[in-house]
Amino acid sequence: MIYRKFYSKFYDLVYFKKNYKKEISFLLNLLKKKQIKFKKILELGSGTGSHGKYLKKLGYDIIGVEKSSQMIKISKEKNIGFKIYNSDLKKFRINKKFDLVISLFHVINYMTKKTALNKFFDTAHYHLKKKGYLIFDTWYTPGVNFIKPSKRTKIFTNKEFKVVKKVFPKKIDESNFEINYKFNIFNKSSKLLFKFFEKHKIRHFDINDLILVAKKKNFQYLSIHKQLNESKPSKRDWGAILIFKKI
Ligand SMILES: C[S@@+](CC[C@H](N)C(=O)[O-])C[C@H]1O[C@@H](n2cnc3c(N)ncnc32)[C@H](O)[C@@H]1O
Numbered sequence: 001m002i003y004r005k006f007y008s009k010f011y012d013l014v015y016f017k018k019n020y021k022k023e024i025s026f027l028l029n030l031l032k033k034k035q036i037k038f039k040k041i042l043e044l045g046s047g048t049g050s051h052g053k054y055l056k057k058l059g060y061d062i063i064g065v066e067k068s069s070q071m072i073k074i075s076k077e078k079n080i081g082f083k084i085y086n087s088d089l090k091k092f093r094i095n096k097k098f099d100l101v102i103s104l105f106h107v108i109n110y111m112t113k114k115t116a117l118n119k120f121f122d123t124a125h126y127h128l129k130k131k132g133y134l135i136f137d138t139w140y141t142p143g144v145n146f147i148k149p150s151k152r153t154k155i156f157t158n159k160e161f162k163v164v165k166k167v168f169p170k171k172i173d174e175s176n177f178e179i180n181y182k183f184n185i186f187n188k189s190s191k192l193l194f195k196f197f198e199k200h201k202i203r204h205f206d207i208n209d210l211i212l213v214a215k216k217k218n219f220q221y222l223s224i225h226k227q228l229n230e231s232k233p234s235k236r237d238w239g240a241i242l243i244f245k246k247i
Pocket of ligand 1 (some may be wrong): 002003044045046047048050051066067068087088090103104105
């Protein structure tokens, strides 16, 4: 299980520098330039709801799906203004159709098995209207191979806590990593130190492989972009954004 109680509790603090608002306006501009119109959005792996809350504020009709009940708990405390279903996206089915399916911040990289990746596209396809769009970001193989996951330590603080996050990546094979997270949480008022640990299995994708799987699942590939920039990613980019159309 990933994103359990404690990682979820500190998730927004750890990613406080991530500019969700800017990411959403970049995506909206990109989709506007492509003359892609939409109103109803399904978000797969919506986490604590930080992308969706901006879309909701802008008047879009959005629903989320998230496997971690603890992430959903945090989203509720934030008053994000939209519903997130607690479900594994691979199995998720509701009787509603959407114009756009989004899945942001490397959710697809948790689909480490071929069957899981197939199901990711099945779920998106099932919930899209005819000629609906799918947009997601992914760890980008040329970038990951060039930059290489490395050990790192980062410190985050707020009024209550000092969080030390240590990341230990372990290469499993050509496409898969085991990312070990070790957290030391120092409560500033009680002076107590608390530790926890999570192991995430993450897979990066060769874009041509991904396009092939998507094609088999009846998606037409439209374009690839850097994150926050319309141009194509290079080996210096860790991530890439892809857009597909349901056929
Ligand atoms: C890096 S977080 C991104 C969360 C959110 N999209 C954001 O931008 O902050 C990846 C999220 O994907 C969720 N996730 C991973 N596998 C999933 C699955 N099979 N079904 C639903 N959610 C999943 C995790 O629980 C986690 O919340």
